[in-house]
Amino acid sequence: MRTAFIEELQRIAQVDEDIWLLTADLGFSVLERFSEEFAQRYLNVGVAEQNMMGIAAGLALSGKRVVTYSIANFATQRCLEQIRNDVVYHNSHVVMVGVGGGFTYGAQGHTHHGLEDLAILRSLGTVDIIAPCDPVEASLAARAALSRPGPTYVRLERTGEPDIHDTPPPFTRGRVIRHREGVDLLILAVGSLVGEALTAAKILSDEGVDAAVWGVPWLVPFDGESVSDAARHYPVILTVEEACSRGGLASAVAETIAELGGDRAKLQIAAVPPDGLGSVASQASARKILKLDAIGLVGRAREALADI
Incomplete structure (x- = not known):
């Protein structure tokens, strides 16, 4: 899913110079093509999720459309205060991508289990939450999240998930x-x-x-x-x-x-x-x-x- 999402993000960035991608020292083997093509719009902030969300909110308030990328529990819990106060309070156009949802990184133990992200962000009323089922929906999620002003959380798993859809389905906001x-x-x-x-x-x-x-x-x-x-x-x-x-x-x-x-x-x-x-x-x-x-x-x- 994450590869499909980033590939779609790259296609969008080719025609929209306001697209930025920030990562907290993750995404190796996935983000390189984006970082090479758009070096001036890509930031690896290091292991500093709070800083990442603050930078993302500032860029968004400056008119940019910003995507942040980290493992699901790091992306939502290490920086929850910054999500709440910097992004949500200002209704900033930040797309927060959490990879490794659920037990995707199960073998790495409890610290890497992404289990509470949906509950936490669902309590923040203005955040859209999208959880695609396959790479086809992941591509659709990238466009949907970036087309809506305001904060969105996209929960992805990792790679290798099979396509459930043969063709792209209707992907309407707020519909099953x-x-x-x-x-x-x-x-x-x-x-x-x-x-x-x-x-x-x-x-x-x-x-x-x-x-x-x-x-x-x-x-x-x-x-x-x-x-x-x-x-x-x-x-x-x-x-x-x-x-x-x-x-x-x-x-x-x-x-x-x-x-x-x-x-x-x-x-x-x-x-x-x-x-x-x-x-x-x-x-x-x-x-x-x-x-x-x-x-x-x-x-x-x-x-x-x-x-x-």
């Missing part, structure tokens, strides 16, 4: 993407877990369960309209996110459903518990342990349907 229709339950997924959700839906289909799968590339603004309608029509909504169970997708759906009257869907949450994984593991292993892989999601769906 409907990958698969069904009637027995709805699976809402963020990021590359859309792929696990689609695999789970195929397994469930073989068992006679017709599951719909929607991707949620835009966590903010949230597609409450579509989710409200779904909550009135599906018996179960299963939310899937490689992030903390508090404050992210599950919370957005719960808040939406809570405002509805009458019969509504049962909410089943597949996410990372607030205390994290508790161990060091690859992304694939972490997903298996936490039942976020396709087999785990099938089990969660069965349990939810058995209780209604």
Whole structure:
């Protein structure tokens, strides 16, 4: 995803001289082509995320469109005060890119697990949050984020994620993407877990369960309209996110459903518990342990349907 995003950013920068890219000593093997072509619009600030956000806000207030780049937890937590006060308060046009969302860097331990970013930034009301599911959406996210004035957070994973889309889908701000229709339950997924959700839906289909799968590339603004309608029509909504169970997708759906009257869907949450994984593991292993892989999601769906 990160390669697709940076390649699209480079194409945009070729026709827009106001595009700047800042990194906190990360992105090696990914950012070189941009830095070589646009040396005067590229800054490596070193391991200094707070400084990076302050510089980005200053450039944005000077009329530039600025992209910052770091690992997800570093990009959102080391410099949270600067994001809140320098970027968000001034509604600065800064695109904050967090790579390694979820357990992408799982083998490097808890310090590199990007799990709280969605919850933290969702609490800052003017920040758009985009979490693409594949390289195709990552390219679309680059254009969408840079076309909107104001702050945006783009949550990417790393490299090697398969394309889920054969062709670019409609990528409308604040709207879900409907990958698969069904009637027995709805699976809402963020990021590359859309792929696990689609695999789970195929397994469930073989068992006679017709599951719909929607991707949620835009966590903010949230597609409450579509989710409200779904909550009135599906018996179960299963939310899937490689992030903390508090404050992210599950919370957005719960808040939406809570405002509805009458019969509504049962909410089943597949996410990372607030205390994290508790161990060091690859992304694939972490997903298996936490039942976020396709087999785990099938089990969660069965349990939810058995209780209604």
